[in-house]
Every structure is written in C-alpha cells, then in structure tokens.
Amino acid sequence: MGPIDEPKVSFLSILTHHRELLVSRLRSVQCVLDNLSACGFLCEEDVEIVQRTLTKTDQVRKILELVQCKGEEACEYLIFIIYKVCDAYIDLQPWLREINYNPSNDMTVMKVVNTDPISRYCEKMRCEMSRDTSFIMSYGQQEETHLEDLYTDTLMELLNDCNESLGFMENLDQLLGDHAVFNREGETVYVMGDAGVGKSILLQKLQNLWSKKELQTDAIFFFKFRCRMFSMFSKDTEQISLRDLLFKYNCYPDHDPDNEVFDYILRFPEKVVFTFDGYDEIQEDLDLMNVPEVVSPEDKAHPLQLLISLLCGKLLKGSQKVLTARTGIEIQSKVIKKKVVLRGFSPDHMKTYINLHFKEQEHRDLVSVQLDASPHLSGLCSTPLFCWIVLKSFRHLHSMHDSFQLPETCITLTDIFLLLSEVFLSHTALPAPSLLKKSTRCPSETFKSGLRPLSAFSKLALQSMERARLICTQEEIAACGLTDEDLPLGFIKPVSEFNDRGAPANFEFLHITLQSFLAAFALVLDEQAPVNSILKFFAECSRKREPFCMLFDFCTRDTSKPSEDKPFATNEHLQFTNLFLCGLLSKAHIGLMENLVSPALLKKKRSLLKSYLSTSVKSHLHGLPHYSVEEGKKVHVLPNFLWMLRCIFETGSKEIAQMTAKGITASLIKLGYCNVYSGDCTALNFVLQHRQKLLGLDMDNNNISDYGVKQLRPSFCKMTVVRLCVNHLSDSSIEVLAEELCEHKVVEVLGLYNNDITDVGAKLVARIIEECPKLRVVKIGKNKLTSVGGEYLARAIQKSTSIFDVGMWGNCIGDEGAEAFAEALRHHPSLTNLSLSANGITSKGGKLLAEALKENSVLRIFWLVQNEMTDDAAPHLAEFVKANTGLTHFWLISNQFTVQGMKHLAEALTQNTNLKEICVKGNQLSEEEEKQFVAEKRLRFH
Numbered sequence: 058m059g060p061i062d063e064p065k066v067s068f069l070s071i072l073t074h075h076r077e078l079l080v081s082r083l084r085s086v087q088c089v090l091d092n093l094s095a096c097g098f099l100c101e102e103d104v105e106i107v108q109r110t111l112t113k114t115d116q117v118r119k120i121l122e123l124v125q126c127k128g129e130e131a132c133e134y135l136i137f138i139i140y141k142v143c144d145a146y147i148d149l150q151p152w153l154r155e156i157n158y159n160p161s162n163d164m165t166v167m168k169v170v171n172t173d174p175i176s177r178y179c180e181k182m183r184c185e186m187s188r189d190t191s192f193i194m195s196y197g198q199q200e201e202t203h204l205e206d207l208y209t210d211t212l213m214e215l216l217n218d219c220n221e222s223l224g225f226m227e228n229l230d231q232l233l234g235d236h237a238v239f240n241r242e243g244e245t246v247y248v249m250g251d252a253g254v255g256k257s258i259l260l261q262k263l264q265n266l267w268s269k270k271e272l273q274t275d276a277i278f279f280f281k282f283r284c285r286m287f288s289m290f291s292k293d294t295e296q297i298s299l300r301d302l303l304f305k306y307n308c309y310p311d312h313d314p315d316n317e318v319f320d321y322i323l324r325f326p327e328k329v330v331f332t333f334d335g336y337d338e339i340q341e342d343l344d345l346m347n348v349p350e351v352v353s354p355e356d357k358a359h360p361l362q363l364l365i366s367l368l369c370g371k372l373l374k375g376s377q378k379v380l381t382a383r384t385g386i387e388i389q390s391k392v393i394k395k396k397v398v399l400r401g402f403s404p405d406h407m408k409t410y411i412n413l414h415f416k417e418q419e420h421r422d423l424v425s426v427q428l429d430a431s432p433h434l435s436g437l438c439s440t441p442l443f444c445w446i447v448l449k450s451f452r453h454l455h456s457m458h459d460s461f462q463l464p465e466t467c468i469t470l471t472d473i474f475l476l477l478s479e480v481f482l483s484h485t486a487l488p489a490p491s492l493l494k495k496s497t498r499c500p501s502e503t504f505k506s507g508l509r510p511l512s513a514f515s516k517l518a519l520q521s522m523e524r525a526r527l528i529c530t531q532e533e534i535a536a537c538g539l540t541d542e543d544l545p546l547g548f549i550k551p552v553s554e555f556n557d558r559g560a561p562a563n564f565e566f567l568h569i570t571l572q573s574f575l576a577a578f579a580l581v582l583d584e585q586a587p588v589n590s591i592l593k594f595f596a597e598c599s600r601k602r603e604p605f606c607m608l609f610d611f612c613t614r615d616t617s618k619p620s621e622d623k624p625f626a627t628n629e630h631l632q633f634t635n636l637f638l639c640g641l642l643s644k645a646h647i648g649l650m651e652n653l654v655s656p657a658l659l660k661k662k663r664s665l666l667k668s669y670l671s672t673s674v675k676s677h678l679h680g681l682p683h684y685s686v687e688e689g690k691k692v693h694v695l696p697n698f699l700w701m702l703r704c705i706f707e708t709g710s711k712e713i714a715q716m717t718a719k720g721i722t723a724s725l726i727k728l729g730y731c732n733v734y735s736g737d738c739t740a741l742n743f744v745l746q747h748r749q750k751l752l753g754l755d756m757d758n759n760n761i762s763d764y765g766v767k768q769l770r771p772s773f774c775k776m777t778v779v780r781l782c783v784n785h786l787s788d789s790s791i792e793v794l795a796e797e798l799c800e801h802k803v804v805e806v807l808g809l810y811n812n813d814i815t816d817v818g819a820k821l822v823a824r825i826i827e828e829c830p831k832l833r834v835v836k837i838g839k840n841k842l843t844s845v846g847g848e849y850l851a852r853a854i855q856k857s858t859s860i861f862d863v864g865m866w867g868n869c870i871g872d873e874g875a876e877a878f879a880e881a882l883r884h885h886p887s888l889t890n891l892s893l894s895a896n897g898i899t900s901k902g903g904k905l906l907a908e909a910l911k912e913n914s915v916l917r918i919f920w921l922v923q924n925e926m927t928d929d930a931a932p933h934l935a936e937f938v939k940a941n942t943g944l945t946h947f948w949l950i951s952n953q954f955t956v957q958g959m960k961h962l963a964e965a966l967t968q969n970t971n972l973k974e975i976c977v978k979g980n981q982l983s984e985e986e987e988k989q990f991v992a993e994k995r996l997r998f999h
C-alpha cells in the first residue's frame with residue numbers, strides 16, 4: 058500500500074476481508090506474538106489469552122480479533138511482520154503481492170525481530186553456507202580466490218538410465234529440476250566424473266547459489282556432506298541419530314527449545330536438499346551393513362547407514378539428494394532419478410578460464426598459443442584440476458624466473474604434479490617474489506632444498522593411503538616429522554568441518570590426486586623398505602573387484618546374510634599412485650630423482666618396475682577374451698588395460714610400448730565405454746605407433762573430443778576400423794581424419810554417430826568415401842547435417858563401389874537430401890543397408906526415393922523411420938515394394954500414414970515374398986484400424 062499521499066487503504070478491512078486465508082496460512086504464531094508485544098500492540102494479558110487458546114488456527118483468529126481492536130496501525134504492523142520475516146511466512150508472500158502491499162513510511166522505521174526458529178535456522182544456514190563456499194581451494198594457503206572469480210562452466214552431460222546422452226545442461230538450475238528425469242521413483246541426482254573434473258566445485262557452486270537465493274528451488278534447508286566424513290567414525294562404537302548428523306555436522310539450530318526445526322524437516326522433507334560429495338571415497342568395511350537398516354529418524358545408527366538410508370529414501374523420503382562419484386562407480390538405477398556426467402572444459406570454457414586466471418592480455422596470449430600448439434596439453438587441461446595446476450604454475454614460475462614456458466615436449470601427468478610440487482617447495486627455498494631478483498629456474502635445486510618437507514609429506518600421503526584414510530590427524534602429521542612451518546606450503550589443508558566443535562583441526566591433502574602423487578614419491582624415496590615394496594599397489598589393483606553396486610543392495614537385500622563386499626569403493630587413487638610411480642621412475646626424470654635418492658637404488662627400482670610392467674602387460678593381453686567378428690578377431694579390453702596404457706606412457710619406455718603393440722594379436726580392439734578421455738589418446742598413440750600390422754579401433758562412447766583425435770593422428774595410417782561414435786567430435790576432427798585416412802586408404806569402417814559434425818565435416822567425410830576404396834560402412838547419424846551435407850554424402854556414395862552400409866539417422870537432410878540419395882540409389886551398385894530415418898523427409902522425398910528404388914535390386918534393409926510421409930507417398934512406396942526383389946526389411950515406423958496408405962502397403966506385400974516385414978508402428982491408425990491388417994502379418998504394428 059502506498060506512501061502517505063496515496064489514497065489510504067484500511068488495513069483493518071483487509072484483515073477482515075482475508076480473514077479465512079490468514080487463519081489457514083499463518084504459521085509461526087509465536088513470532089507474531091513476540092513482535093506485537095515488543096512494540097506494545099499487545100499486552101502480557103493479550104499474549105496469555107492467545108497462548109491459552111488450544112489450536113493454532115484459533116490462536117490466529119484471536120490475534121486477528123485483538124489487533125483489529127487495537128486499530129489501523131496494529132493491523133498494518135501485523136502485515137508488516139509477515140512482509141519482513143518472509144521465510145517464516147513464505148506461504149503468505151503471494152498474498153502480499155496480491156494485495157500489493159508496500160510498507161508505509163511510518164512502518165518502515167518499526168523494528169521486527171525474527172523469532173521463528175525455522176526461518177532463523179534457514180537464515181543461519183544460508184549465512185554459514187555462503188561463508189563456507191565463497192572461496193575456491195587456496196593455493197599454498199598463500200592466496201584465496203573467490204569462487205565467483207574462477208568458477209567456469211564445464212560440459213555437464215545428461216544421461217538416461219542406459220547412459221545415452223540427453224544433451225547438455227544449460228545451467229545449474231537444471232540439476233535439481235525435472236528436466237531429464239528418467240525415474241520418478243528415484244530421489245537422487247547422480248553426478249559422475251573423472252578425478253579433478255570438478256564434481257566438488259560443481260556442488261560448491263550449487264551450495265553458493267542456494268545460499269544467495271539464486272538457485273531455482275523452493276528448498277529451505279541445504280545439508281552438505283563429504284562422503285569421506287562417514288568413514289571417520291569408528292565402525293563398532295559410534296552411532297548417532299539423524300538429528301545429530303544434520304545438526305552437529307552441518308549447522309546447529311540455536312533457539313529451538315521445542316525442536317521445531319527437526320520436526321519441520323521430518324514433516325516437509327521435500328524442502329530439504331542434500332549433497333553428498335565423493336561417494337567413491339567411502340572406505341568403510343561394508344560388513345557393518347549387516348545390522349538392521351535404519352528407518353526411524355529417532356534411531357541411532359552408524360553414520361554410513363544413515364547415509365544409505367537417506368539415499369534410498371528410507372529416511373526423509375521426498376528430500377532431494379545430489380550424489381557425486383568418480384566415473385565407473387555404478388549405482389542401482391532405482392535410486393537414481395537423473396544422471397549427469399561431467400566432461401570437463403570445452404575449448405571455449407578453457408578460454409574463459411584462462412581469461413579469469415590472467416588479467417594481462419600478454420599472459421593470456423602466451424598461454425593460449427602454447428596450449429593451441431599442443432593438443433596433448435590442451436587435452437590434459439580439459440580436466441579443470443590439471444588446467445588449474447598448469448595455469449597457476451605458469452603464473453608463479455613466470456613471475457619468479459626470467460622466462461618460463463610451459464614444457465613443450467609431451468608433458469605427462471607426472472610432469473604436471475612435479476610442477477605443482479616445485480611451486481610449493483619454492484615457497485621454502487626463496488623469499489617472496491616481489492623481493493626477488495628474477496633468477497634462472499632450476500627444479501633440481503628446488504627439490505633438493507625442499508627434500509625434508511617433501512619426504513615428510515610423501516610419507517604422510519603413503520601412510521594414510523595404506524591406512525585407507527584420507528584425513529590425517531595432528532599426531533600423524535607430527536609423527537612424519539612435519540612442523541607448523543611446513544603446513545602452509547600447500548600440500549595439505551585443514552578440514553575443520555569433520556570435528557566435533559573445539560577439537561584440533563584435522564588435515565587432508567589438497568586433492569586426492571596429489572596424495573597419490575606424493576605416495577608414489579614416498580615409494581621412490583624410501584631407502585629402507587625392500588625394493589619390491591614399490592609394487593604393492595599394483596598387486597592391490599590387479600585383484601578382482603566386485604562391481605560397486607553393493608551399498609545399495611543393502612536397501613533391498615536380506616540383511617541377515619553376511620556381506621562379502623570389499624571395503625573399498627574404488628582403487629583409482631591406487632591406480633594413480635602406480636601411474637605416478639611409473640612417471641617418477643621414468644628415464645626423463647632420472648636427472649631429477651638422482652638428486653633425491655641414491656642412484657644405485659633408483660636403478661634397481663627402475664629395472665624392477667620395467668620388468669613388472671612387461672610381464673603384466675603380456676599376461677593381461679594373453680588373458681583377454683577374443684571373439685570372431687566380420688572384421689576379424691576382436692578383443693574387448695578391460696578398463697585396467699587403459700591404466701596399463703597410461704602407465705606405459707608415463708614410463709616413456711619405447712621397449713614396453715613396442716612389446717605391447719606386438720602383443721595385441723586381435724585385429725580389432727574395442728575400447729567402447731571405457732571412459733577414455735582426450736589425454737589418454739596420447740598414451741594409446743604412444744603404443745600404437747609401434748604396431749606394424751593393421752588394426753581396427755572401436756572407441757565408441759568415450760570422451761576423446763577433438764584433442765584426442767589430434768593425438769591419434771599418427772596411428773590412423775594403420776586403422777581399418779575407426780569407430781569414434783559419441784565422442785564430442787567437431788568438424789576439426791574430421792579434418793584430421795580426412796587427411797590421414799585419404800592418404801593411407803586402409804579404412805573399412807568409419808563410425809561417427811552422435812557427434813557435432815556439420816555440413817563442413819560432411820564434405821570431408823564425402824571425400825573419405827570417394828578416396829578410400831575399401832570403405833564399406835559409414836555411420837554419421839545424429840549429427841548436424843542439413844540437405845547440403847546430405848547432398849555431399851549422396852554424391853560421394855554414388856561414386857563409391859565399396860560402400861554398402863550407410864547410417865544417416867537423426868540429421869536434417871529433408872527432401873532435398875532425399876532427392877540426392879534417390880539419385881545415388883538409382884546408380885549405386887552396392888548399397889545394401891541405408892538409414893534415412895528422422896531426417897524431416899516428407900511424401901515428396903518419399904516418392905523420389907521410391908521411384909529410384911524400383912530400379913534397385915541390391916538394397917536389403919531400408920530405414921525411413923520418424924519422417925513426415927503421408928498417404929501421398931504410399932502408392933509410390935507400394936510400387937517400389939512390389940518391384941524390388943532384394944529388399945528384406947523396410948522400416949516406416951512413426952510416419953503419418955492412415956488406413957488408406959496402409960492398404961497400399963499391405964497389397965504390395967502380398968506380391969513380394971522376399972520382403973520379410975514392413976514395420977509401421979506409430980502411424981495414424983487406431984487399434985481398431987490396425988486390426989484390419991491382421992491377416993498380413995508381415996505388416997508389423999508392434
């Protein structure tokens with residue numbers, strides 16, 4: 058209601074008019090009473106009268122009566138309370154808008170205190186959350202960066218329950234929204250991604266947005282947990298209640314004598330969001346799951362059980378949960394409602410990220426040029442963690458030394474973490490950069506002078522890894538010889554949130570990958586342990602593991618049976634340790650390591666590792682199951698093979714690479730769904746370049762991107778099968794493929810389904826078709842081709858004599874593209890399998906195709922599913938069906954045929970006995986109408 062000069066509105070009559078609504082929606086009566094009495098509108102006796110009234114609704118009625126007796130000002134003040142304490146009276150906010158309430162000038166000076174425990178708790182939560190999430194992981198504890206100054210979007214791909222892409226998320230609001238939900242029964246949004254791809258930062262951003270009310274959600278409570286916390290509790294003794302889990306380990310409700318907050322959470326679980334970060338890090342022995350499951354919020358249980366009960370919806374059913382884990386941790390679909398996989402930075406994201414890091418254009422250019430020149434480094438930098446290390450190290454070392462360039466040679470992950478350690482250790486070795494006269498960089502000197510803290514941190518990393526703990530106590534830190542001065546170097550950071558208030562801080566490594574690196578360093582530096590102890594984690598990793606679905610079996614299985622589950626969710630941190638061990642013991646780093654460990658011992662360790670790797674590669678390859686397929690002998694490698702490749706690359710050993718290349722006896726290796734990312738392609742190429750014989754490579758459904766294709770360039774010369782479907786490739790990848798495949802002309806199968814290829818790429822694929830005489834199969838469905846691209850391909854296919862299988866499903870070639878294909882089919886002598894489904898083809902295109910195909914006796918299988926053909930096309934298609942003698946399967950699902958069109962097709966079928974079936978499901982026939990065609994069984998409606 059308006060300022061003074063506007064016509065006066067009677068608040069008294071507003072209250073009378075809206076009495077019913079207020080009685081039903083006004084909650085938190087105490088807060089109203091507190092404020093009305095504090096401002097003198099109600100006296101003590103009035104308050105008592107209200108409190109003596111039994112039900113809440115009667116209390117509201119009484120309050121309304123009382124304030125109305127007290128006059129206009131009291132009435133407006135009641136509305137003002139609702140206006141000011143909006144969280145407590147959230148249900149009445151639309152009403153305030155409806156009555157167009159604006160506080161009068163007299164009102165705005167009046168005080169309102171929020172005494173509503175629930176909204177006070179929300180406020181406290183938002184405030185603490187904002188404080189906890191505003192800064193990004195500090196670097197050497199020397200500087201803190203605002204999340205807003207560095208957070209950059211990453212590729213967030215939505216998947217369905219079969220892990221097929223549903224496109225990319227546009228913003229974080231979509232994470233909690235209904236978009237791409239595939240299971241309404243599930244309550245958990247599952248976010249997957251590789252090490253360092255930004256899962257924790259994504260949650261941090263989500264939490265930060267919520268704390269600032271910038272997230273589209275009506276959740277008023279937000280509890281954040283890191284899963285590693287759950288294994289901090291002793292298995293046998295520590296049991297806590299749900300209330301303690303929420304309040305002691307998140308945010309405590311200060312003024313809530315009647316437990317209203319917890320009661321509210323139990324009554325309205327849909328107002329709660331939980332985030333659980335790092336499900337892969339739970340390292341608790343799951344035998345503890347044998348105790349009965351928790352379903353009552355009052356029961357005490359081990360925190361891990363509470364976690365599982367929450368995720369399964371046995372506790373606080375209806376609350377929203379976001380769970381993150383490393384890729385490869387499978388969780389039962391029934392608890393998941395939506396899946397998101399993080400794919401790291403795209404080239405554009407990386408540009409934005411570089412600009413955020415460097416204010417000076419000169420630095421931005423310098424870094425961009427170096428990254429552009431090295432697809433391998435760019436590939437590594439598509440993982441935000443590695444990008445962060447590279448850019449930060451660049452900045453630091455550039456400011457410290459005369460000229461620092463990023464290493465030009467093939468940089469490995471070990472190099473990246475050595476760079477990070479060098480930066481940390483340089484804090485001990487040198488005075489502050491501003492006081493420093495720029496010096497020449499000498500990494501060996503920095504490592505030598507920092508050897509004491511480096512060994513101590515490495516020892517700590519190894520010990521906690523051996524104990525399967527990611528959190529280190531003060532005692533453990535001191536026992537490794539670390540002093541207070543060492544702690545700020547940057548390797549570790551405090552984790553106060555896991556403590557019961559008041560306990561001294563625990564620490565954790567800056568990132569678990571850094572812990573793996575330092576553990577590997579410890580294995581190399583240790584002069585006491587037997588040499589073969591360097592292999593301890595290889596042994597651990599080679600042991601077979603059960604697929605990690607067990608935690609959730611708990612929700613359904615008979616809990617009286619003892620569990621045989623393994624204690625670790627994943628051994629990826631150990632795999633990383635092995636990888637860094639290979640890097641540190643590589644030839645490239647002998648010079649550095651000889652300064653830190655005795656050369657004789659180093660030699661022994663190097664040769665032991667090399668012989669171990671050779672033996673295990675041989676036995677791994679020997680043990681792989683082979684299958685016979687059209688293209689020859691096929692082998693589907695296991696994810697462990699990828700780790701092996703990564704290790705071989707880190708060693709830089711040509712001998713082992715050669716031996717591996719030779720050991721691949723199959724003619725086709727299948728690395729589909731192996732979570733290969735662009736950085737891995739360098740490792741794969743490192744091995745394949747030693748292969749003499751031709752080889753097929755199936756890398757469908759990975760994340761190799763354009764950087765990966767560029768890394769594989771030298772290997773394409775021997776590839777007969779190049780399957781790169783679902784890999785986020787753009788036209789620039791096709792440029793590389795066209796150059797290489799056309800030069801070597803050995804390719805037989807080219808799979809490019811579901812990438813980001815446009816007509817520009819289609820022209821290059823057309824060139825490959827024309828110039829590669831052995832090419833038989835081309836799959837380029839679900840890309841971004843228009844009629845232009847369709848025409849390029851059709852013309853090329855017309856000229857090819859080898860092509861027999863072409864998949865174009867899900868492009869946009871329309872009738873013009875169909876016309877070009879009609880022409881190709883009229884003349885093409887060998888095409889037997891063609892899909893032009895989902896391409897916007899109307900009857901016009903259908904007629905042209907049908908006309909052309911009357912003269913074609915070679916085509917066997919023809920797909921025209923999900924187009925826009927109507928009965929107009931039916932007589933023509935029927936003519937083609939009658940005349941064509943080769944066709945065995947014809948797919949016309951989801952077009953617009955009616956009974957009329959169907960009659961033509963049914964009649965044509967009676968005259969062509971070669972044709973096994975025409976699938977016509979999803980056209981415009983009712984069930985009754987479909988029954989008319991029951992006699993012709995080959996006209997399939999189901």
Ligand SMILES: Nc1ncnc2c1ncn2[C@@H]1O[C@H](COP(=O)(O)OP(=O)(O)OP(=O)(O)O)[C@@H](O)[C@H]1O
Nearest residue numbers: 194207208209252253254255256257258441442445
């Ligand atoms: N979206 C982003 N914007 C800016 N920096 C990011 C982003 N994502 C990650 N980073 C950087 O990478 C580092 C590692 O990210 P984060 O800890 O979130 O990875 P993660 O996927 O949780 O890894 P892990 O599985 O190993 O725990 C962050 O501390 C930050 O410096």
